[in-house]
Amino acid sequence: MRGIRKAFGAVTAVDGVDLELRGGEIQALVGENGAGKSTLAAIAFGALRPDAGTVERRGTVGLVHQHFELIERMRVWENIVIGREPRRGVRIDTDAAKRAVRELAARNGLDVDPDAIVESLPVAMKQRVELLRELERRPAVLLLDEPTAALAPAEVAAFFATIVALARAGTAVLVVTHKLQEVLDYADTVSVMRRGKIVAHFASRGVALDEIARTMVGGELPKVAARASTAPVPRVRVAHLRAESGDNAVRDVSFEVRGGEIVAVAGVEGNGQTSLADALAGVLPYEGSIEGADARGVIPQDRLREGLVPSWSVTENVALGRQHARARRGALLDRRGVLQAARAIVERYDVRAPSVDARVATLSGGNQQKLVVGRALLDDPAFVVAYQPTRGIDVGAAALVQSRLMEARNAGAAVLLISFDLDEVFALADRILVLYRGRIAGTFAREDADRAKIGRLMAGGT
Amino acid sequence: MTIAGVIGAFVVLLAIKTTPIAFAALGGTLGERSGVINIGLEGMMTAGAFAAVVASGATGVPWLGAVAGVVAGAAFGALLGVLATRVRVDQIVAGTGINLFALGSAAFLLVLVYGQPGASKTVPSLGNGSWLLVALAFAVALALHVFLVATPAGLRLRACGENPSAVAAAGIDPLRIRLLAVTAGGALAGLGGAYLSIGELNLYSDGMIAGRGFIALAAVIFGRWTPLGAMGAALFFGFFEALQFVLQGSSIPSEAMQMLPYVAAIVALVAFRGRARAPAADGIPYERNIEEF
Numbered sequence: 001m002r003g004i005r006k007a008f009g010a011v012t013a014v015d016g017v018d019l020e021l022r023g024g025e026i027q028a029l030v031g032e033n034g035a036g037k038s039t040l041a042a043i044a045f046g047a048l049r050p051d052a053g054t055v056e057r058r059g060t061v062g063l064v065h066q067h068f069e070l071i072e073r074m075r076v077w078e079n080i081v082i083g084r085e086p087r088r089g090v091r092i093d094t095d096a097a098k099r100a101v102r103e104l105a106a107r108n109g110l111d112v113d114p115d116a117i118v119e120s121l122p123v124a125m126k127q128r129v130e131l132l133r134e135l136e137r138r139p140a141v142l143l144l145d146e147p148t149a150a151l152a153p154a155e156v157a158a159f160f161a162t163i164v165a166l167a168r169a170g171t172a173v174l175v176v177t178h179k180l181q182e183v184l185d186y187a188d189t190v191s192v193m194r195r196g197k198i199v200a201h202f203a204s205r206g207v208a209l210d211e212i213a214r215t216m217v218g219g220e221l222p223k224v225a226a227r228a229s230t231a232p233v234p235r236v237r238v239a240h241l242r243a244e245s246g247d248n249a250v251r252d253v254s255f256e257v258r259g260g261e262i263v264a265v266a267g268v269e270g271n272g273q274t275s276l277a278d279a280l281a282g283v284l285p286y287e288g289s290i291e292g293a294d295a296r297g298v299i300p301q302d303r304l305r306e307g308l309v310p311s312w313s314v315t316e317n318v319a320l321g322r323q324h325a326r327a328r329r330g331a332l333l334d335r336r337g338v339l340q341a342a343r344a345i346v347e348r349y350d351v352r353a354p355s356v357d358a359r360v361a362t363l364s365g366g367n368q369q370k371l372v373v374g375r376a377l378l379d380d381p382a383f384v385v386a387y388q389p390t391r392g393i394d395v396g397a398a399a400l401v402q403s404r405l406m407e408a409r410n411a412g413a414a415v416l417l418i419s420f421d422l423d424e425v426f427a428l429a430d431r432i433l434v435l436y437r438g439r440i441a442g443t444f445a446r447e448d449a450d451r452a453k454i455g456r457l458m459a460g461g462t
Numbered sequence: 463m464t465i466a467g468v469i470g471a472f473v474v475l476l477a478i479k480t481t482p483i484a485f486a487a488l489g490g491t492l493g494e495r496s497g498v499i500n501i502g503l504e505g506m507m508t509a510g511a512f513a514a515v516v517a518s519g520a521t522g523v524p525w526l527g528a529v530a531g532v533v534a535g536a537a538f539g540a541l542l543g544v545l546a547t548r549v550r551v552d553q554i555v556a557g558t559g560i561n562l563f564a565l566g567s568a569a570f571l572l573v574l575v576y577g578q579p580g581a582s583k584t585v586p587s588l589g590n591g592s593w594l595l596v597a598l599a600f601a602v603a604l605a606l607h608v609f610l611v612a613t614p615a616g617l618r619l620r621a622c623g624e625n626p627s628a629v630a631a632a633g634i635d636p637l638r639i640r641l642l643a644v645t646a647g648g649a650l651a652g653l654g655g656a657y658l659s660i661g662e663l664n665l666y667s668d669g670m671i672a673g674r675g676f677i678a679l680a681a682v683i684f685g686r687w688t689p690l691g692a693m694g695a696a697l698f699f700g701f702f703e704a705l706q707f708v709l710q711g712s713s714i715p716s717e718a719m720q721m722l723p724y725v726a727a728i729v730a731l732v733a734f735r736g737r738a739r740a741p742a743a744d745g746i747p748y749e750r751n752i753e754e755f
């Protein structure tokens with residue numbers, strides 16, 4: 001790609017980029033939220049036409065979308081074979097299709113059930129389906145837009161094992177990511193993008209993580225706010241909670257989250273986190289009791305499906321969910337109040353949007369996430385449920401979001417953090433619960449949390 | 463008449479009343495599964511009914527009339543398809559426009575061709591040949607079922623109704639699929655109209671479709687967006703039309719009786735609401751090259 005430029009209205013998303021992907025090489029693309037990474041990937045793929053510049057492709061190109069491009073109500077195998085269905089006469093050869101999917105999954109170490117309906121799958125599983133669909137096409141160039149944002153550490157390793165094997169076999173790979181450690185571990189080279197331009201290109205061997213991060217944000221990284229000493233007060237009490245959605249379930253879980261503490265739920269995705277979060281958020285029926293969780297702010301798992309209305313503006317999305325109480329003036333919406341709230345979020349969370357009237361669909365993924373976090377914490381809720389709050393956020397913004405959660409805790413909020421990122425868990429938690437197969441396998445206070453032991457419990461050990 | 467005779471006569475009536483609704487409902491199902499709501503079914507039936515009469519009258523061959531009905535319906539279907547995909551007019555607005563346009567132009571052409579408003583002259587009808595169309599309606603329902611469930615093209619069409627961007631990502635043009643689906647749907651609705659004018663009757667008169675296109679729209683939903691379901695729903699509504707026909711002349715006022723099929727449609731929709739979901743992208747225009755991140 002040479003001299004690529006792409007503007008959306010007044011925003012120049014990609015501003016004169018040259019990029020070359022070589023067969024057999026894994027190139028990482030990093031940069032702040034809104035730097036233009038997804039736009040560049042879409043141009044390389046051919047889904048977007050650049051305003052200027054040329055793209056030359058040798059062979060087929062596959063793109064794993066940041067927000068997935070799946071047919072939710074269809075089966076896994078249908079999603080994967082569509083466009084290249086095996087036939088028997090005029091019909092689809094269903095058995096052959098499923099067999100092909102199973103073989104493809106086994107060959108790449110990405111286990112999925114070909115008959116599952118996509119919408120019933122957890123995010124990590126959808127990620128696999130999305131990747132398998134692209135692998136099925138045997139692309140010469142594979143573009144991955146934040147493929148590991150929703151994966152647990154163990155899955156990340158398995159995922160990259162597949163990618164590295166593909167690259168060794170000659171595929172050219174571009175991987176967009178915010179997890180800089182992945183860059184060091186798996187990529188051959190790394191390009192850093194800032195405000196539409198590629199500002200640096202390193203060989204990833206020998207480069208320091210800090211150096212990449214500083215080049216990305218163009219300065220020093222913000223520090224996570226300090227943990228103040230608080231005197232925790234009883235707030236949320238969960239007793240004998242049972243809930244299930246699809247094949248995700250919590251079975252008899254009891255715990256407390258006190259005001260002034262962050263309780264983190266550690267665990268591999270699929271061990272009941274979704275059901276737990278949904279029950280606490282009030283969107284899933286449950287048995288047992290949940291007390292003290294009424295004044296809550298929720299950061300949901302899937303920002304686009306559960307958190308935002310993409311075709312609405314930033315302001316309208318800020319009003320969403322608050323229309324009955326906070327954002328009301330008599331029978332009408334308090335437009336000025338909502339506008340002020342939207343502006344406050346945009347400023348406090350550094351949401352990069354052209355204006356508060358911009359459609360949320362036009363924001364970059366990380367900026368959408370910051371908006372969701374900002375709205376959840378807006379009214380100083382007494383209880384916060386945060387599901388992967390830093391999913392898809394750049395390192396600088398992640399520190400910012402973690403700071404805001406810490407500040408909410410310092411100010412007396414009860415915070416329940418559900419995260420697959422142990423670093424995040426250890427950075428924020430006052431107490432850690434390990435969730436395994438829908439039950440609490442262990443509870444640790446911050447002081448005596450043992451990383452190795454928690455890792456074992458997460459995997460079902462003792 | 464014996465009981466068997468009465469039942470037999472009623473079954474004949476049921477078949478006659480069901481067929482036009484069935485064709486239109488199957489056409490509507492095809493469109494909605496691809497993601498285009500076809501409010502214009504009524505207009506496509508009107509166009510089919512009128513064109514069938516004109517062609518049958520002009521050639522003296524009623525089967526050519528049926529072909530003309532199909533072509534006219536397909537033309538209006540294609541018009542909706544182009545408006546909804548390439549021009550991206552709101553589907554409801556475009557469909558409503560087609561209804562008004564078809565009704566108005568039929569009334570106008572009636573005067574032009576036959577020199578009289580209100581109704582055409584009588585033309586050769588299909589007579590007993592119309593039973594072939596009744597059978598065809600059932601065959602089409604079955605064929606569409608197999609098409610949607612088991613063929614590659616059917617899978618792609620269904621995918622267009624769920625997430626057209628995913629179809630585009632697989633290298634297939636969702637707009638083309640939608641255009642073809644709505645055109646084929648229009649052809650079926652046109653055939654339904656032709657059945658009314660030269661199958662059941664032998665002339666065209668203004669307003670003869672009488673809301674059957676909208677009943678078909680209800681049948682699409684009642685039939686849970688499946689061809690077999692649409693056929694079943696058409697039978698349900700056909701039953702009430704037949705019943706209304708039979709009860710005409712009884713002590714119940716005929717105006718009240720005429721309401722029967724429509725009341726049945728409302729009751730059915732309310733009673734069976736929420737049992738099935740419409741295709742996720744039903745009625746939502748697909749914009750190419752405006753990817754969302």
Ligand SMILES: Nc1ncnc2c1ncn2[C@@H]1O[C@H](COP(=O)(O)OP(=O)(O)OP(=O)(O)O)[C@@H](O)[C@H]1O
Pocket residue numbers: 008009011012013031032033034035036037038039040066352353354361362363364365366367392394752753754755
């Ligand atoms: N369809 C669109 N219309 C208007 N603006 C857009 C559109 N798509 C992207 N943008 C803007 O272009 C810029 C780059 O967005 P892009 O999605 O490429 O960022 P990114 O680097 O992938 O960020 P993230 O890490 O948050 O995913 C952002 O300012 C975004 O708001």
Ligand SMILES: [Mg+2]
Pocket residue numbers: 037038039066145364365366755
């Ligand atoms: Mg992005």
